[in-house]
Amino acid sequence: MKNVADLAGVGIKTVSRVVNNEPGVSEETRQRVLRATEQLQYHLDMTAGSLKRSGRKTQSIGLLLPSVSNPFSGEIHRALEDALTERGIAVFASSLDDDPEREKKLISAFLGRRVDGLVLTPIARSQAYVIPEHSRNLPMVFIDREPVGIEADAVVTDNETGASKAAAHLIRHGHTRLAYLGDRTDIQTATKRRTGFLEEIGRAGIATSTIPVRNGLHDEETALRAAIELLTSENPPTAIFSSQNLITFGAMRALRSLGLHHKVALIGFDDFTLADMMEPGITVIAQHPERIGKLAAERILARIDGDDGAPKTYIVPSELIPRGSGELPPLN
Amino acid sequence: MKNVADLAGVGIKTVSRVVNNEPGVSEETRQRVLRATEQLQYHLDMTAGSLKRSGRKTQSIGLLLPSVSNPFSGEIHRALEDALTERGIAVFASSLDDDPEREKKLISAFLGRRVDGLVLTPIARSQAYVIPEHSRNLPMVFIDREPVGIEADAVVTDNETGASKAAAHLIRHGHTRLAYLGDRTDIQTATKRRTGFLEEIGRAGIATSTIPVRNGLHDEETALRAAIELLTSENPPTAIFSSQNLITFGAMRALRSLGLHHKVALIGFDDFTLADMMEPGITVIAQHPERIGKLAAERILARIDGDDGAPKTYIVPSELIPRGSGELPPLN
């Protein structure tokens, strides 16, 4: 900046005014300065600017996702990015891998970079450890899962209702012998989906104690095994609900390997690419990651802009998409 | 920092030494300072530090991808992140959407944030406009596509050889009436794949002029239409090669809608989730995004660390994964 000022023969403050489009510079000087910036390939240093600038905003936020390679997270990321880029805010993205230690480390790394806000999927059992930052006015929005031990904004899918819709749908198609394949019980969304599913079954007058529930499945392989075991038991279910993407894949493989894919109904939580191209098409409870991302962006921006209303949880509705697998009638 | 220093009753430089783990502080003072940082919830401000620190490193890099919601990009992103997080480097990620204007704007935004390096998928017709930055010693690594108009490191998939492997595979299974469904010709990878595919056909002694080539397909819908048109023409191909994910999906839909999915062979460039669960399984030329990401990370780190060897293009081999669709024999 100094160099530009010298070249243009003006003070550095004037250069600052020009590059920041502040008023109070004559058109002539402005042109001279612009020519100088051009000539020297000058580029404003935002990091230095944010040191003194009012509010000390760095125009960047931190985003913590289960993994940036997870398509669901990718959609959220994209929607967030679109909304924030418009405001000139850049996004630091990181993957958590369900590791509470990593969660803390990454948050710390973002804090050190003085991000203007944090959008995150909580992993650790409690997020109480960020209370100091939060109350120190660091905007935070939790996504996908509600935080524990701290009052903050959250944007989540309607997990319970979504799962209950799946149950209702299967029951409406005549099923009574349902089964549930679920994720680790320490994941909040997993337990909510289970609750929603079982409660709906209860409401339909079916004894939930008769429903086989397999928890703790965390990948395709374990889901596959659990599903096979279930389907080859002596009183196998006529319909399966899988609480998550990978588990759905495992269930699909199990059904196919036993030749039951056209006989046993299946509804999975989470939509996925090519679900409609399967044989049969897979009925799913679709989440709306773009809506989650967009809402999270709106909330974090509002907080950055000073909104200090009481924290609130925003719920994004899920949607049942019938494609065939969920409409198969019970087979006996 | 000042506050911490006061509370601990030491000078700010001593606090700096402690939080940066520099030597020359007695154990007693160190403890006192650490207690103070704890009490005040002090967190080092890296942005301020990088202002004066030698080399002015911000410990962050910019990553430009077609879209963060694209699974292929996601894998690259993840691999990069893993390698960089180890070194304490954070990643700004942004989506380009095939928009050259956006490419320039985003690069400019990253430059303003003084990233230590840039990893990017080039979109614009030429990247000559970043020559000033590059020669000013801003490390840059191009991924997926080689840059035009600038000498810089690049990490790309072996597009030509990959496509030629697909052609050879189909020919080996007896096909002579092949067809090519390709992306926009202004995308470098697309033309390379076409070249590789056609050259291999030529080498096999088949007149490439007889091969229907459809370019300019950019999504599932256009690919679907092109494929249907091709398959319902009077001398339809017995095998199709699709140059990219979405085009493969379009081709799959076309084949299925015409009831030809077990009759006409298909090989797609790019692997995708559930390819093995299709009917038949889809044979693909798989890229290795994790390897691309890892290599890109190694290169950018080396450059950041001062490696000033001549720029080089690194080629990551692709892999043909047979799953059924590519092994169907010609049907007449």
Added chain:
DNA sequence: ATGATACATGACATCGTTGTCTGGCGCCGG
């Protein structure tokens, strides 16, 4: 003509940190 007013501009302190340099103190060897 004169004081008031508006506008263009630059000097300077400052943001939070680190690099450099200097100072005080204890210890050692001669």
Added chain:
DNA sequence: CCGGCGCCAGACAACGATGTCATGTATCAT
């Protein structure tokens, strides 16, 4: 007993920008 050395610690400038304030000049109303 003294010079020299090593260790700990702080004072101070500097990084690249911006906020504040002062200054100079042209313009305007009276």
